[in-house]
Amino acid sequence: MSIPAMLSANERNISESTVQDAEGNTYRTVQIGNQTWFAENLRSTRFRDGSKIPTAFIPNDEEENLLKYGRLYDWRDVSDERNICPVGWRVATDVDWKELEKTIGMAEEDIDKKGWRGDGLAITLKEVQPDTMFSKFDQSQVNKFKFSVRPAGIKWKRWYFVQGMYTEFWTASEATEAKAYNRTFAHSCWNWHKGKIYRSTLSKDYMFSVRCIKD
Structure with a gap:
């Protein structure tokens, strides 16, 4: 069956599959343009070598949230050389995210900006x-x-957690000794930026979601 002409090249490059980590967690994956991403948030509690990931917080400490939302990790775990993603995968970098944003249609002049874009x-x-x-x-x-x-x-150290208002994704890219690059999606009813993607740098102590990308 031929692909309808009205589909863009990027849409024609979308394909879905699955991958499993060492703990047996299965994830949907999706190819977008030239990249293959997890289509779910990481849920692993172990690095590739089997050692325990110190954070790996389940949103609201409720087990029923695990499959829906995955786990939250601080940046030190995200950047650990033992790697929290399955073999053949890695935590997406700021550059990876910028390529994704360009693929889905973000203007070239907005790609490197901080703040709400696209x-x-x-x-x-x-x-x-x-x-x-x-x-x-x-x-x-x-x-x-x-x-x-x-x-x-998101979770801040051991004292603060909020769910439903934002999605925060860590990237593997360090900005300073104290901060790393992230991406934010707004969901709260009062936020005017639900259609945009926020690029910024935040404290490495925050616990955010993680998406893996294929090597």
């Missing part, structure tokens, strides 16, 4: 994005690339 592009990576009293969204574009971002929330 209006309308975040919904193509989110699993759901309902309309709000402030904004209407083209539902045909929601999760267009099968990346399935979900609002897992």
